[in-house]
Amino acid sequence: MSGQQGQTGLEGARERWVRTGGVELCVAELGDTARPTVVLLHGYPDSKEVWSQVARGLADRFHVVLYDIRGCGRSSAPKPLRGGFTLEKLTDDFLAVVDAVSPDRPVHVVGHDWGSVQAWEFATVRRTEGRIASFTSMSGPSLDHFGHWIKKRASRPTPRRAAQLLNQGAKSWYVYMLHTPVLPELAWKGPLGKRWPKILERVEKVPQGAYPTPSLPTDAAHGAWLYRDNVRSRLRRPRADAYAHCPVQLITPTGDAFLSQRLYDDLDHWAPRLVRRTLPAKHWVPRTRPDQLVAWISEFVTSKEEGDPAKEVVASGPYADRFGGQLVLITGAASGIGRATAFAFAEAGARVIAVDRDAEGVARTADLARLVGAPQAWAETVDVSDEAAMEKLADKVAAEYGTVDVLINNAGIAVSGPFLSTTTEDWKKVLDVNLWGVVHGCRLFGKQMAERGQGGHIVNTSSGAAFQPSRVLSAYGASKAAVLMLSECLRAELAGQGIGVTAVCPGIVNTNITSTARFTGVSADEEKRRQAKVSRVYGLRNYPPEKVAAAILRAVARNEAVVPVTPESRGAYLMSRFAPRALRALARVEPPM
Amino acid sequence: MTSATGAVTARGGGGARGLTAELRGFKEVQRLAYACAEAVAAQLRPGVTEREAARMQRRWLRERGVRDWFHLPFAWFGDRTAFTNFRIPLQFFPTDRRLEPGMAFILDMAPVHQGFTADIGYSGCLGLNPVHDRLLADLEAHRELILREVRERRPLREIYEDVERLMVRQGYVNRHRAYPFGVIAHKVDRVRPRRWSPTLFGFGTQSLKGLASDALHGHRDGWSPLWSPYKFSDHPPRPGLWAVEPHLGFRGTGAKFEEILVVTDSADPEESAFWLDDDLPHVRRWQEEGAA
Numbered sequence: 001m002s003g004q005q006g007q008t009g010l011e012g013a014r015e016r017w018v019r020t021g022g023v024e025l026c027v028a029e030l031g032d033t034a035r036p037t038v039v040l041l042h043g044y045p046d047s048k049e050v051w052s053q054v055a056r057g058l059a060d061r062f063h064v065v066l067y068d069i070r071g072c073g074r075s076s077a078p079k080p081l082r083g084g085f086t087l088e089k090l091t092d093d094f095l096a097v098v099d100a101v102s103p104d105r106p107v108h109v110v111g112h113d114w115g116s117v118q119a120w121e122f123a124t125v126r127r128t129e130g131r132i133a134s135f136t137s138m139s140g141p142s143l144d145h146f147g148h149w150i151k152k153r154a155s156r157p158t159p160r161r162a163a164q165l166l167n168q169g170a171k172s173w174y175v176y177m178l179h180t181p182v183l184p185e186l187a188w189k190g191p192l193g194k195r196w197p198k199i200l201e202r203v204e205k206v207p208q209g210a211y212p213t214p215s216l217p218t219d220a221a222h223g224a225w226l227y228r229d230n231v232r233s234r235l236r237r238p239r240a241d242a243y244a245h246c247p248v249q250l251i252t253p254t255g256d257a258f259l260s261q262r263l264y265d266d267l268d269h270w271a272p273r274l275v276r277r278t279l280p281a282k283h284w285v286p287r288t289r290p291d292q293l294v295a296w297i298s299e300f301v302t303s304k305e306e307g308d309p310a311k312e313v314v315a316s317g318p319y320a321d322r323f324g325g326q327l328v329l330i331t332g333a334a335s336g337i338g339r340a341t342a343f344a345f346a347e348a349g350a351r352v353i354a355v356d357r358d359a360e361g362v363a364r365t366a367d368l369a370r371l372v373g374a375p376q377a378w379a380e381t382v383d384v385s386d387e388a389a390m391e392k393l394a395d396k397v398a399a400e401y402g403t404v405d406v407l408i409n410n411a412g413i414a415v416s417g418p419f420l421s422t423t424t425e426d427w428k429k430v431l432d433v434n435l436w437g438v439v440h441g442c443r444l445f446g447k448q449m450a451e452r453g454q455g456g457h458i459v460n461t462s463s464g465a466a467f468q469p470s471r472v473l474s475a476y477g478a479s480k481a482a483v484l485m486l487s488e489c490l491r492a493e494l495a496g497q498g499i500g501v502t503a504v505c506p507g508i509v510n511t512n513i514t515s516t517a518r519f520t521g522v523s524a525d526e527e528k529r530r531q532a533k534v535s536r537v538y539g540l541r542n543y544p545p546e547k548v549a550a551a552i553l554r555a556v557a558r559n560e561a562v563v564p565v566t567p568e569s570r571g572a573y574l575m576s577r578f579a580p581r582a583l584r585a586l587a588r589v590e591p592p593m
Numbered sequence: 594m595t596s597a598t599g600a601v602t603a604r605g606g607g608g609a610r611g612l613t614a615e616l617r618g619f620k621e622v623q624r625l626a627y628a629c630a631e632a633v634a635a636q637l638r639p640g641v642t643e644r645e646a647a648r649m650q651r652r653w654l655r656e657r658g659v660r661d662w663f664h665l666p667f668a669w670f671g672d673r674t675a676f677t678n679f680r681i682p683l684q685f686f687p688t689d690r691r692l693e694p695g696m697a698f699i700l701d702m703a704p705v706h707q708g709f710t711a712d713i714g715y716s717g718c719l720g721l722n723p724v725h726d727r728l729l730a731d732l733e734a735h736r737e738l739i740l741r742e743v744r745e746r747r748p749l750r751e752i753y754e755d756v757e758r759l760m761v762r763q764g765y766v767n768r769h770r771a772y773p774f775g776v777i778a779h780k781v782d783r784v785r786p787r788r789w790s791p792t793l794f795g796f797g798t799q800s801l802k803g804l805a806s807d808a809l810h811g812h813r814d815g816w817s818p819l820w821s822p823y824k825f826s827d828h829p830p831r832p833g834l835w836a837v838e839p840h841l842g843f844r845g846t847g848a849k850f851e852e853i854l855v856v857t858d859s860a861d862p863e864e865s866a867f868w869l870d871d872d873l874p875h876v877r878r879w880q881e882e883g884a885a
Contacts, residue, residue: 335761335762339764343764343844347844361762364762364763364764365764368727368764368843371723371724371727372724372843372844512761539822544766546766
């Protein structure tokens with residue numbers, strides 16, 4: 001038996017058996033029993049081992065309890081199977097386990113897939129009141145809420161509602177299949193069971209390894225009765241009083257092939273003060289995004305255990321559901337777009353690492369980021385063009401702060417002037433920062449992301465000058481065009497690992513890049529005059545960096561590839577595809593200086 | 594219209610205490626206005642609307658003899674303190690926005706009392722608001738910067754740009770840019786008391802008349818009573834009384850102070866420009882913070 005445990009990743013767990021309603025449930029416990037108890041409920045077709053990574057992550061802070069639900073894993077199956085899997089019986093099981101593992105304190109429940117479906121039942125029925133301290137739901141709606149959701153859309157089908165209904169109807173194909181007699185059992189015990197790990201890896205990107213366990217064919221065959229015993233009856237007659245009696249956190253994977261995000265639109269009605277989180281992942285988040293789940297579950301449980309009940313768990317800014325608690329590193333964060341982006345992520349509740357060579361400015365950014373909502377913010381004084389310094393930074397970040405979830409390679413400098421008067425020194429400078437800085441960032445932090453294997457996102461700040469040629473921007477435009485193509489190539493390369501790459505092309509934005517711009521081929525005095533003049537023009541244009549920051553957050557949340565921001569940048573992007581000759585004509589115009 | 598410019602040629606050489614009668618008049622009405630702001634701020638409760646707060650200011654000052662206005666009292670709550678999404682000047686007027694715990698607010702009023710004008714801005718917050726506290730603390734540098742550069746006789750437009758640069762370096766956005774003509778300051782002057790003193794779009798017609806005549810004269814002589822980022826402010830500080838109002842904004846929270854800066858034509862830098870009164874709520878607050 002220990003050999004099997006070693007494979008499944010729950011080594012070191014204490015095991016016990018709980019007898020209830022004619023079945024024997026296999027319960028595993030990790031961590032100190034004096035700590036708050038977190039009960040992890042697995043889905044279909046899974047066993048408790050689906051949680052192994054999450055359980056290990058939670059075990060040093062909580063008393064973690066997992067059990068195989070009846071008929072799955074090492075728990076015994078009811079006889080007969082028909083009628084043995086109703087939500088009422090699953091509630092009996094849950095209460096028996098909870099009474100055994102945490103007799104005097106309410107427990108925190110976490111459910112995935114069918115684990116979440118049954119936990120919704122626990123969280124909404126009277127007899128569990130006072131036994132549940134909080135509930136974290138992922139990829140498993142309450143069947144009662146689902147029933148009301150369908151009824152609402154079917155009884156008054158506006159085009160949008162009808163589309164939502166059809167969309168979810170198509171995603172539920174497997175539910176119809178599972179209602180056919182015998183065939184699902186035969187498939188699971190035959191070819192499907194054998195191929196399932198491969199399917200999971202290819203379609204759902206679940207990494208191969210100790211999971212699924214060898215008990216999969218029987219788990220899946222028995223679990224079919226979960227659907228047959230509950231779905232039809234609940235959807236036809238959903239309970240009208242299915243209100244949650246505990247705080248609920250909802251984690252929605254955006255790429256879930258089986259459940260539409262729209263299912264949760266009305267959830268605030270059923271669960272007051274609902275905490276929403278979104279995760280760019282497919283259905284099996286306990287396997288594909290364990291670190292993020294550990295962070296969010298820990299935060300939620302801790303806030304309910306010791307936090308101020310009046311304090312909101314989620315930050316107030318836009319996309320707080322998506323970036324809350326994530327680690328975001330931003331280069332060039334002492335001013336302009338970088339600084340505004342740091343603040344925008346801070347408002348979304350992200351942990352921010354602000355990087356710049358301007359020590360004073362970057363310290364200020366980190367300081368204000370904490371003020372507007374970042375749970376933690378750090379300032380790092382590093383020149384992005386310095387390879388050794390960047391490597392040191394990457395090691396420090398990995399060791400002290402963790403793996404970066406979102407990387408913003410934003411640091412950049414401007415050079416303007418005719419090509420023939422641009423010295424190699426000027427070229428070296430601009431390429432070192434604008435291109436090599438991005439290369440170092442992507443190389444070092446992208447590698448950490450890929451090695452972790454739990455997704456991430458990289459944003460590189462390119463420019464409108466990447467597709468709008470200009471007679472005075474040869475060096476700058478070349479560096480930014482390189483960043484654009486680098487991002488596109490990297491996006492293709494990293495897509496398979498769940499890492500998105502975005503190139504942001506701001507355009508004319510009112511930042512201090514103009515006052516530090518290098519103007520080649522002119523005297524120092526003339527350079528100063530031009531800096532002042534261009535700054536004034538940019539000031540009159542007055543496109544605020546805050547809007548670029550908002551575009552960056554949106555681009556990360558939607559995983560967009562190329563994002564021109566200002567109208568002129570968007571116009572140039574469009575013209576570069578449909579009227580490139582017009583852009584070339586524009587490029588010949590000498591800007592009035 | 595009597596010009597205050599003549600009255601402010603110097604402080605009479607007596608340092609801070611040697612204000613002329615004219616300046617004392619301005620100082621008294623500025624104190625009155627700040628007293629009003631503090632009194633009204635102390636009465637603000639959750640649920641009070643901007644309109645109610647503006648009315649409270651108006652009533653408080655009317656009870657104390659104010660009959661004319663440079664402009665009627667304004668009140669801004671929450672993200673309106675940072676002029677979020679302000680497009681047209683009508684949006685400055687008080688709305689039915691209600692005050693909530695933790696919200697920042699700004700009271701801005703410009704009463705005319707016995708012919709003397711004040712124009713003040715008072716920033717506060719209901720309960721705890723760390724962002725607002727930080728903004729208010731960071732305004733101190735701007736008060737120092739403005740005085741220093743005015744004493745250096747730098748062109749107003751350059752001072753404006755320096756203030757904006759400091760704001761950006763601090764991580765904030767320049768929000769006085771949202772005011773009409775983007776002004777950071779404007780001239781104030783004496784107003785002859787009239788029995789009937791109507792207002793136009795919230796501005797006292799007497800004061801508007803004064804401002805317009807200054808603008809006209811200034812236009813001929815190459816200066817402007819509006820201290821703006823534009824070319825017409827590209828001149829050294831003009832002697833007179835300037836109501837200076839740097840306004841910081843940061844992620845939906847704004848803070849400002851507004852008080853009178855006296856500019857004279859004295860050759861002595863100390864006497865060439867000084868704040869009319871150094872005993873104001875925001876200055877006291879900085880001193881207390883500095884002492885703590």
